[in-house]
Structures are given as C-alpha cells and as structure tokens.
Amino acid sequence: MEKMVLSSKTREAQSPTEKWMRYLGFPGGILLFLLVLYLPAGAGLSGAAQTGTACFALALVWWVTEPFPTYVTSLILMFLLLVTRTSPAKPIMDVLGMEVIWLNLLAFILSSMLVKTRLAKRMALWLIIKFGRKASWALLAFVILQLALSPLIPATAARCVMTLPLIIVVGTIYGSTEQTPNNFGKNLLLLNLAGISVLTSVTMTGSSANLVAVGFIQSMTGHRVYYMDWMIAGAPIAILTMLIMWFLGRKFIFPIAPEDQFPKVEGGLELVERQHKAMGGFSFQEKKALVIFGVVLFLWMTDIFHMRWFGVEISAPFAALVGAVLVLFPRYGVLQWSEADIPWHLLIFSAGAYAGGLALEDTGAAEWGVRTLFGGMNLRSIPFGAAFTIIMAVMMYSHLLTTSKTVRTIILIPIIITMSKALGWDPVSMALPAALCIDWVVGLPISGKPNVILFSTNQYTVGENFKFGMATCTVGMVLLVLSAATWFHWIGITPSFWAMPQ
Incomplete structure (x- = not known):
C-alpha cells in the first residue's frame, strides 16, 4: 500500500480489439474531422460551430481509441480550436485557471498525504479486523471501507490498488482463489468494483469527472453546486444502491453456499491482525494528517455556512488550498513537494476537455448536438418524469460505449443543460442528477481502470x-427515478414529476 502510486501512465491495450482500435483511431479521427468540417451548409451549423464540432469529433475519436495519450490529444484540440478560429487564445488558455482544475491538483496533494502517512492503510486494516469473521459482515466491511475512502482518495484506481491486497487476503481466507474461485469471491470482487465506482458519486470531489460536471453546471447555468448540495443529493442513492447490491449479490446473483459463509483458513484473519499490530499506535505524522484532512473536510461540508460564520465564502478549492499549505509547510508539514503525486497529464487532459466543451457551447454546436441526439424524441409532449427517465438511462448506460468518464461528461452534460433550457426546465434539475451517474462504470472489465485491475484476479468472467x-x-436507475418524484423534488432540485415542458 505504501508503494501505491496515485497517478498513472497511459493504459496499455488489453486485447487485440483495443490494439486495432488504436491503429485505426488515428486515421479515423482525421476522417471524421474532414467529414464534419465539409458537411453541407444545410446541416444547420454555423461556420464556427461546424469547425468546433469537427475539432471535437477528432479529439473524441482519439480520446476513446487512444492512438496518443489523452493529454496529447487535449493539447492538439486546444491548438486546433485556435487555428480554425473556433475560439480566441485567451479563453482556451484560461481553462487552466478554472476552479475545478485547481481543486483537482490540490486534492491529489491531500491524497498523497494520506498514502505517505499510512492513515488510509490503518483504516482499512481496522475495518477488516472488526467485520471479517462472517461472510455477510466481511462483504459489508468492504462497502464501509470504500465509502470511507471515497472522499479521501479522489482516484478510483488508487482506491482499488490500495484495497486489492486486502480483497485477495480476505477472499483466500474464505476459500476463493484464482484456482478455486467461489461465489464469495465473486461477490467480494464485484461488490468492491461497484463500491469503488458508485460510492465515488457520494461527494463531488470523489472524481475529477464530477468536478468537470460541476464546472459545466456553473459556467453554463450560473448555478454553483456546493459540496453539501452534491452530497445531500448523491449520497443516499449511492449508499442505498450498495446496500441493496450487498443483499442481492450474496442472496440471488451469486448465492453464497453455506460452507462458504465462514473463514476456511483457521486463524486466517491473523494475517491482517499482524499487519495492523505491526503498525503500532498512531504516529505523529498520522495525527497531523488526520487533523489536516479533518479541517479540509469540515470546510467542504460547511461551505453553505461560511458567509455567516466568517464573512467570506471559502470555496472547495480554497478549502483544499488551506490543507495543501498545511501539508507542504516547511518543517511542520507532512510532505515535500517532490513527494506529492500529482497527475499533471490528467490536469492537461481536463483543460483540453473544458476548452472543447465550452467552445461547443459558445458556438452553438452543443445546441445542434441536442437536436441531433434527441431529434427523434418528442420530449415536449411528455412529462418531466418520462424525459428524466430517458435522459438518465442514456447517461447511466453510456459507459458501455466509452471507457472515459470525463469524455462522457463533456459530451453529455452540456447537451443536457442546453436541452433543459430549450424545454423550459431548470437545467440543474437534469444536469445534477445526470452528473451523479458519471461514476457508475461497472458494466464491463474494460469500462474503467479498477475494472481491469480486479478482473485480472481471474475470479469472475466478463x-x-x-x-x-x-x-x-x-438499481441505481430505479432509485434515481424514484428520487426525482420524491427526494429531489422535496429538496428543490426537480419540478413536479408530471410537469409538462414550458
């Protein structure tokens, strides 16, 4: 765990199909660029919108097929937006100064602190010791563990790598190995896969894609989504989904046999106990890390009260900035700058994604995308609840088509916002619930980095x-639709479930 690295290099191709996609993606992106660029005038796009769409289409193909690292594609996109006169230079460069970019950077500094001080490892070991003596409770312990880590480590691959050793040890204790997998092991691995992804939607800092969505909502609607706004909306759905899957998985999807309900290796949990005992008491560095992160979490969770308490609003980036200053403070901090594992490639990728997404909005290309995507649906003739169900289904299951959460976000969130405006609905009523679906990338082993990592254990099939x-x-879809009619409506996010478009 101490050697786990938060940032990562470009993902290697996992199959012959992916390798061919990378070979074909380069010419495919150029071909799509030319096709969109030279669409006939009757397509309904202005000149700037057409060139912006062509640039974005090229980037999209390259982001998905990855003939180049995603950050290189983002840099190419930013250059193309300039030379095609889709956007002036200043708006393109200004994306690096956006709040969400800074919040990404600062959150990874805080994550590095938790890894170096071993505070995350101590928490993981403690939970397994407390809950690991019966199959159902052992599975629940990992749900609790992933819930606890989700606001602390804003990288799903990082959380997966951190907890994988514990997953393998506990699976072995219950008789599930690569050679002899059983239903306990399938539940354990897939429940963790779901937990790593789904529980990322509990907080807006759980994923960089969440922050991208929040950035679009604020820049395109003027509505600021506070940390607690997101948490109040997203946490109940994510947590309830995981509890339902904890029950359904072991009872119906992969029923656990009676002989697998209890540890099979006598004293197996002593392996975990010895690791925990070897850590000793809380070190001074751990205590400092706990205090620092506690301060940041307190500021994040109380943001709606700051003006009343302090006379100034401390936004999420500035709360993280306070934490980063304490972490890096000379002599009294926890980290040296060289020890902070900051994925700069992710920040550059996000900057290019923002530049492209905002260019689509500014040129009217996003509105054109709405008409193209939803042109066959007469959403003006159906109530809000029906349209909500259709749009959430598109957002929820679209992860089967692309492995990038950020790519899905920058394609769909601006379209959903623009469509909601055109229909006369508050765009937040659609965009915020849609943003809660971003992280649910659990359908296939290639849908996300944690999926690939856990699938490599060879204990379950595609x-x-x-x-x-x-x-x-x-399960998440059902809860989202029910929430639109009840919980979201009560807290002021959605209109009446049966409201018709304006």
Missing part, C-alpha cells in the same frame, strides 16, 4: 461482471 454491473446500474 459475463458475470456484466450481470452484476447491469444489476447495479438498474
């Missing part, structure tokens, strides 16, 4: 992954 993942997404 079909079993799809079965559990689709059940998870469907």
